[in-house]
Structure formats: structure tokens, C-alpha cells
Amino acid sequence: MTAALIVFAYLAIVLYIGIFAFRKYERKPDAEEFFVAGRSLGPAVFLLSLFGTNMTAFTILGSAGHAFGNGILTFGLMASASAFIIPLCLFLFGTRIWSLGRRFGFITPVQMYRDRWDCGHIGTFIFVVQAALLVPYIIIGVMGGGATIFAISGGAVPYWIGGAIVALVVMSYVFLGGMRGTAFVNAFQTVLFLSFGLAAVLFIGWRSGGFAGAMERIAASPDAWLLTRERISPWYFFAYTLIPLSTIAFPHISIFCLTARRMNEFKRTIILYPLCILAIWLPCVFLGVAANGMREVPAIDAKLEARAAMAAPGVTPEDRAALRPQAAGDDVVIVLLEHYAPIWLAGLLGAGIMAAVMASDSQILALSTMFTEDVFAYYGGKRRFGERMQVATGRAFVIVLTAAAYLIAIRAPQSIFDLAVQYAFTGYAALVPLLVGALFWRRSTKWGALAVALWTAFIVLGVAVFQNMVPAPPPGREVVAWSVGGMPVLSRVATGTAIFGLLPVVAATIGSSILMWAVSLATPPPQAATVERYFAGK
Amino acid sequence: MRSWILALSAAALYLLHQDFWFWRDARLVFGVLPIGLFYHAAYCVACTGLMWALVKFAWPDELSTGTEG
Numbered sequence: 103m104t105a106a107l108i109v110f111a112y113l114a115i116v117l118y119i120g121i122f123a124f125r126k127y128e129r130k131p132d133a134e135e136f137f138v139a140g141r142s143l144g145p146a147v148f149l150l151s152l153f154g155t156n157m158t159a160f161t162i163l164g165s166a167g168h169a170f171g172n173g174i175l176t177f178g179l180m181a182s183a184s185a186f187i188i189p190l191c192l193f194l195f196g197t198r199i200w201s202l203g204r205r206f207g208f209i210t211p212v213q214m215y216r217d218r219w220d221c222g223h224i225g226t227f228i229f230v231v232q233a234a235l236l237v238p239y240i241i242i243g244v245m246g247g248g249a250t251i252f253a254i255s256g257g258a259v260p261y262w263i264g265g266a267i268v269a270l271v272v273m274s275y276v277f278l279g280g281m282r283g284t285a286f287v288n289a290f291q292t293v294l295f296l297s298f299g300l301a302a303v304l305f306i307g308w309r310s311g312g313f314a315g316a317m318e319r320i321a322a323s324p325d326a327w328l329l330t331r332e333r334i335s336p337w338y339f340f341a342y343t344l345i346p347l348s349t350i351a352f353p354h355i356s357i358f359c360l361t362a363r364r365m366n367e368f369k370r371t372i373i374l375y376p377l378c379i380l381a382i383w384l385p386c387v388f389l390g391v392a393a394n395g396m397r398e399v400p401a402i403d404a405k406l407e408a409r410a411a412m413a414a415p416g417v418t419p420e421d422r423a424a425l426r427p428q429a430a431g432d433d434v435v436i437v438l439l440e441h442y443a444p445i446w447l448a449g450l451l452g453a454g455i456m457a458a459v460m461a462s463d464s465q466i467l468a469l470s471t472m473f474t475e476d477v478f479a480y481y482g483g484k485r486r487f488g489e490r491m492q493v494a495t496g497r498a499f500v501i502v503l504t505a506a507a508y509l510i511a512i513r514a515p516q517s518i519f520d521l522a523v524q525y526a527f528t529g530y531a532a533l534v535p536l537l538v539g540a541l542f543w544r545r546s547t548k549w550g551a552l553a554v555a556l557w558t559a560f561i562v563l564g565v566a567v568f569q570n571m572v573p574a575p576p577p578g579r580e581v582v583a584w585s586v587g588g589m590p591v592l593s594r595v596a597t598g599t600a601i602f603g604l605l606p607v608v609a610a611t612i613g614s615s616i617l618m619w620a621v622s623l624a625t626p627p628p629q630a631a632t633v634e635r636y637f638a639g640k
Numbered sequence: 641m642r643s644w645i646l647a648l649s650a651a652a653l654y655l656l657h658q659d660f661w662f663w664r665d666a667r668l669v670f671g672v673l674p675i676g677l678f679y680h681a682a683y684c685v686a687c688t689g690l691m692w693a694l695v696k697f698a699w700p701d702e703l704s705t706g707t708e709g
Binding site for chain 1: 650657658672684690694695703
């Protein structure tokens with residue numbers, strides 16, 4: 103209960119930050135202040151907040167859980183690939199988005215696309231696709247919050263109440279503080295988690311007698327493969343490097359690029375981003391892997407027993423489905439903390455985990471910004487009702503969206519990791535050609551942009567429908583749904599869907615790149631005057 | 641010339657992510673860190689080096705001309 107009280111104290115601090123930012127907003131109550139913090143964030147807040155925005159329940163709970171079940175490959179798949187791709191995208195795209203935002207006053211990516219390609223309703227369609235892809239990501243935050251409070255309180259606070267508390271706190275400070283409140287909270291959360299991530303490893307290592315014993319036990323067990331990547335193909339590993347491309351296309355990241363006071367604020371962020379990833383992911387992945395050698399923790403032992411039962415010969419698909427939640431490792435860090443850390447530290451570390459879990463604030467604000475700017479203001483609301491009503495609409499949308507995300511979260515039991523990767527990341531990676539076309543290619547057209555958005559909607563919906571229709575086979579097997587000349591084109595595998603044997607993100611991204619290129623060349627070029635405004639002197 | 645070197649360095653670093661030489665290697669570095677995990681931790685440090693070089697030698701100053709508030 104002490105741990106839960108510390109977490110609640112943390113939530114109160116976060117709420118106060120929102121109120122503090124609200125007072126700042128009251129001094130300059132306009133849309134730019136609410137939605138992009140008046141484009142005035144300095145280097146430290148920009149770095150910490152941008153990084154915090156990318157840390158979600160998926161990063162902390164999902165990564166440790168994935169490492170618990172899949173071993174060290176988790177770090178190479180998601181962390182080190184991101185350490186290369188994300189800062190590179192900030193360098194190439196982020197600086198250009200910031201520059202155009204400054205020059206033309208954009209607040210959302212769709213505003214930029216509409217202006218760049220002289221289009222209206224196509225922009226609205228892109229908004230719909232972006233919004234549909236962002237919602238699952240928001241749901242993860244609420245799910246992670248509910249699971250964390252449930253685990254930290256020892257089950258005293260039910261999942262549905264934990265989720266409601268997190269949703270309510272996030273909604274309150276986003277509602278009050280807008281982008282400035284969200285940025286301050288994210289910066290605070292990042293500092294908290296960077297401090298406590300290392301403390302978690304040190305304390306668990308110290309109290310458990312060191313990790314060397316755990317690692318040696320894993321190396322000597324049938325689970326020694328967890329220390330290698332022998333169970334996945336190098337092609338799968340390679341394909342996964344496309345997933346972090348999605349980051350820059352996520353609207354909350356694109357919009358956040360507009361908050362920097364000067365372009366120079368990007369410099370420190372780009373350089374330090376890989377080290378921040380290292381500092382956060384390495385402890386999580388390491389703890390997730392090491393947990394496999396800590397059978398002295400009863401909850402871990404139960405998970406390993408469930409995993410062994412799933413792999414036993416003759417187990418039915420129904421039994422496997424029933425065992426899967428028991429073997430899942432999403433709460434593995436919390437379980438270790440509860441067992442090894444003193445109660446007060448477990449509370450502080452729990453607050454650190456909450457910090458990451460509550461990163462859905464940026465997505466909620468981004469979606470509210472997009473709705474207000476790309477729909478409400480674009481279709482005349484701003485002209486008719488004025489700027490104050492525009493901000494009020496944004497705030498109302500924050501309430502509606504958070505409530506909807508909460509209701510879905512308490513009904514959807516799907517794994518945090520699967521939900522995020524299969525829908526949001528793949529879809530946003532497929533939308534990257536929009537940015538490439540808008541920022542780097544004069545000849546790109548609105549029809550090319552429409553083709554990209556349609557293709558993204560098609561492939562994400564297609565994967566979702568396919569996975570619902572075809573049940574997952576046991577690990578290591580595949581159900582081929584469509585093949586050409588003996589070569590599998592579309593297959594159902596244990597982890598999701600494979601297209602040509604690879605993750606759907608490969609087909610999604612290559613397909614949308616080809617469509618942007620081919621459809622743009624086949625349609626009339628955009629107006630010369632517009633192109634000149636974007637590429638003058640280049 | 642400089643931008644070519646940076647582009648080639650970025651391409652090389654991207655390919656180095658695919659460390660097939662440690663694929664099935666379960667050795668522990670310092671008795672505790674699997675070598676595949678150690679390699680990718682070091683890879684993150686190398687990424688910081690590349691990003692420093694990009695910022696130092698290829699910063700797009702022209703984008704901020706006339707936009708600083």
C-alpha cells in the first residue's frame with residue numbers, strides 16, 4: 103500500500119504541473135500557445151520531452167515482457183534500430199518540419215500537406231487515417247496504467263479503477279496545460295525514469311545476489327536460446343529496422359518538432375537520443391531476460407511453468423490460449439521490484455514506470471490538435487466562433503477521446519506489444535513517403551499522397567481482418583493463405599502476419615513508396631508557385 | 641565530399657546493425673551481459689558518434705534563415 107501511496111503522490115505532482123502550465127496559458131490564451139507551447143521550448147525540455155513522448159507502456163512493460171519471452175533480440179529489434187533511425191529522421195525531417203512550421207504557421211502535418219499539394223479533402227482523409235492509427239497507441243497507455251496500478255497495489259486497486267485513475271490524471275493535465283503542460287510532465291517523467299531505471303537494476307541485482315548466477319542458469323538450461331537470436335531469421339531482424347521509421351510520421355512527434363524555440367534545439371536531441379535509448383532500454387531488456395533465471399520468485403516460476411506447459415506436446419489451441427496470459431511477461435519488472443526492492447523503493451520505481459506508462463498524453467493532445475486544426479478550424483469553426491472556441495473544442499475533444507480510450511482499454515485484453523506493433527507502427531511507417539514527398543520531392547502530387555493514405559488504410563485493415571479470420575498457429579508453424587508458384591505470399595504465423603515471409607511493414611512501406619512515385623508521375627504536377635515557395639533556391 | 645563520407649558512414653552503420661556474426665553466440669561479457677546485447681549497446685554509442693558528426697559537419701543552417709523568432 104505504501105508503494106501505491108507513493109504512486110498517487112507522483113500523480114498529484116504531475117497534475118500540479120498541468121495546473122502550473124495552465125496559468126502560463128492564461129497569460130497568452132491562443133491556439134498556438136495551447137497546441138505547440140507558443141513554439142518556445144528550450145533545449146533541455148525539448149530533448150527530455152521528445153524522448154519522454156516516445157516512452158510508453160510499450161517501451162517499459164512491453165520491452166521487458168518481450169525480452170522475458172524472446173530474449174536479447176528485443177534490444178536489437180527495437181532499441182538499437184531506433185537509436186539509429188529516430189535521430190536520423192529528426193535530422194532529416196524534423197528540422198524541415200520545424201522550418202516550414204515557422205515560415206507558414208503550421209500546427210499539424212495535415213496543414214502542411216494541404217498547403218504543399220493544394221488539396222482539401224485529401225488532407226481530411228489523411229487526418230482520418232492518422233487518427234485511426236493513433237487510437238490504439240492511446241489505448242496502450244491506459245492499459246499499461248491499469249496494469250501497473252493493479253500490480254503495484256498488490257491487486258488492491260482493480261485494473262479498471264487503475265486505468266480510470268491514469269486516464270483521469272492524463273486527461274486533466276492535457277486539458278489544462280495543453281502542449282506546455284504535456285512537455286513539462288514528459289520532461290519530469292523522463293528524468294524520473296532515467297534515474298530509477300538504473301536503480302532498479304542495481305537493487306534487484308544486489309538483493310538477488312547478482313545477475314551472474316541467473317545468467318549462468320539460463321545458459322545451462324533449455325532456454326539458453328534467450329541469450330542468442332537463433333530462433334529468428336536475420337531477414338526478420340532486418341525487416342524490423344523499418345518499424346522505427348514510423349516515429350517521425352506519428353503526429354505527436356511531427357507536432358512536437360514545431361515546439362522548439364530555435365532549430366539549434368534539435369542538435370542536442372539528435373546527438374543524445376541514442377544514449378537515452380541505451381539508458382532506458384538496456385535495463386528493461388536485461389531485467390526481462392535475467393528474470394528467466396530467477397525461479398526463486400514465485401510469480402516468475404509460475405510464468406515459466408505456464409510457458410513450459412504451452413510448449414508441451416499434445417496441448418490444444420484452447421489450452422494454449424488459456425496459458426498465454428499466465429506466461430506473459432508484461433508485468434515482469436513489477437514482479438521483480440515487488441520481490442527484491444524495499445517497499446518505498448518499489449513505490450518510487452513504480453512511479454518511474456507510471457511515468458513511462460502515461461506517455462499517451464502526447465498522443466491525446468496530438469489527436470485533439472489535429473481534430474481542432476484539420477477539421478474544426480479548416481471547415482470554418484475558427485472563422486465563425488473565434489480562437490477561444492477553437493481551444494475549447496480541443497479541450498472537449500481531449501475529454502471525449504480519453505473516455506473512449508478508457509472504455510476500449512478495459513474491454514480489450516490483447517497484449518500491449520502486439521496491439522502497438524501490428525497496427526500503429528506498421529501504418530505510420532507506411533505513411534513516411536508522405537513526408538519524403540512533401541519535403542524532398544518537387545514532383546510529388548496530391549494524388550500520390552492520396553494513394554499512400556489509401557494503401558496504408560488498406561494494408562492495416564487487411565492485416566487486422568486477416569488475423570481475426572485466421573487463428574494463430576503454434577510458434578514455429580505457419581498457415582499459408584495465399585501462395586504464388588509455391589512461394590508463400592500471405593501467411594499467418596504465431597506472432598501475426600507475414601507477407602512474402604517478412605513483417606507486413608516491409609510490404610506496407612515499399613508499396614506506399616512505389617505508389618507515391620508512380621501516381622505522382624502519372625498525375626499533373628503541383629502548381630509551380632507552390633513548389634517555388636517550398637524549394638526556393640534548391 | 642564530406643557529405644558523401646557522412647552518407648557512406650550512415651549506410652555502413654545501418655548495415656552493422658545486422659550482426660549475423662554474433663547470431664548464435666551465447667557468451668557472456670563480464671560474466672553477465674550476453675555478447676549480442678553488449679554489441680547492440682555499443683552500437684547505440686556508435687550512433688551517438690554518427691549523429692555528432694552529422695550535426696557538426698552537415699547541419700542544414702539554411703533552413704533556419706529568416707525563421708528564428
